[in-house]
Amino acid sequence: MELHSKDLLSLVCIILLLPALCTSQDGFTYSRATYYGSPDCYGSPKGACGFGEYGRTVNDGSVTGVCGLWKNGSGCGACYQVRCKIPDYCDDDGAYVVVTDFGVGDNTDFVMSPRAYSRLGRNPDASAKLFKCGVVDVEYRRVPCRYSYNIxxxxxxxxxxxxxxxxxxxxxxxxxxxxxxxxxxxxxxxxxxxxxxxxxxxxxxxxxxxxxxxxxxxxxxxxxxxxxxxxxxxxxxxxxxxxxxxxx
Structure with missing residues (x-):
């Protein structure tokens, strides 16, 4: 039943996001992002990808849950560049995140760890303002994962x-x-x-x-x-x- 429920949630998320899924000329797709609570700002070792402790600390804890990008679990481990769209607040490069969980937000593609979400801001003050927003408009694109390890x-x-x-x-x-x-x-x-x-x-x-x-x-x-x-x-x-x- 668990996998069936996630499939249904994925379908709902895709339908809700269809109006926002417009791709810009530089390969980014428009969407929204939010964050989840974490006592240490890292990821959760209980993420739906099954990564365990790896899912908490990989990429220095800059990790995310996804909805429409879940792909029945095969989207786990994918890497994305996510940039928010609020003038004067957002870092030009945004956050580089690794998918470690399934997450449903308010019409969002990304439910990020606090560590990842903070990296959307151009400085600590800007990041604090983004946290107060709760949900922000973003653009994202798939990027290669780079590790100094073999699989x-x-x-x-x-x-x-x-x-x-x-x-x-x-x-x-x-x-x-x-x-x-x-x-x-x-x-x-x-x-x-x-x-x-x-x-x-x-x-x-x-x-x-x-x-x-x-x-x-x-x-x-x-x-x-x-x-x-x-x-x-x-x-x-x-x-x-x-x-x-x-x-x-």
Whole structure:
């Protein structure tokens, strides 16, 4: 029921935002943004993408929830440049944010962490005024994510070797969306789909008891990208494993 409800909310948000979704000549799309409460101004480790602590601190805590850009969870991890449109208050470059959550605001595309929202302002006084506004007009565009790491596959804490495997995909660079994940079954000699549980959490019941080979489908294309390093047969819940791949 949870995924079905989010799909419906996404549809509602898209309909509400249709009048505002006009693209400017420099590639920006017009919308609105607000922020959510946070005791330390960072993101939430309970975000709907399933990132956990990574979702709280990635990009120095400049993170956001999205509505129409959610894409049934494949929008998780995407990076955007967001600029507000109030003269004399707004920074020319705006905020660079990473999607870590699903969020619905007042006809908004972005529900940002306080840390991210403050970066819309050109100085602390201007940022304080934006916080008083609550919701501001913005323009945004998708930009490449840039990390000094290769993609990591983290084994979700709920996994139990060898009976149940769930993974979270971290540090996806470029403008790449992970739309599907498959797992190789040596006994069947075929790739089997992993289930998208929510966000970027994928799982598989009774996985192979040997090392685990995975591959990604990116941006809905027909081609698949195999991981250069399989997960070891001794994989552990909570551990993160190097893939030796990254997208530009």
């Amino acid at each position: 990591l596959v983290k084994v979700h804490e709920h996994s139990r070797n060898p009976h149940y495997l769930a993974i979270v995909v971290l540090y996806v660079g470029g403008t790449t969306d992970i739309t599907a994940v498959e797992l190789w079954r040596e006994d069947c000699q075929e790739w089997r789909p992993m289930r998208r549980v929510f966000g970027v959490v994928f799982d598989y019941e009774n996985p192979p008891r040997a090392q685990i080979n995975l591959r990604f489908q990116v941006n809905g294309q027909a081609d698949w990208v195999p991981l250069k390093r399989p997960l070891p047969s001794t994989w552990e819940a909570g551990a993160a494993y190097e893939t030796d791949i990254q997208f530009d």
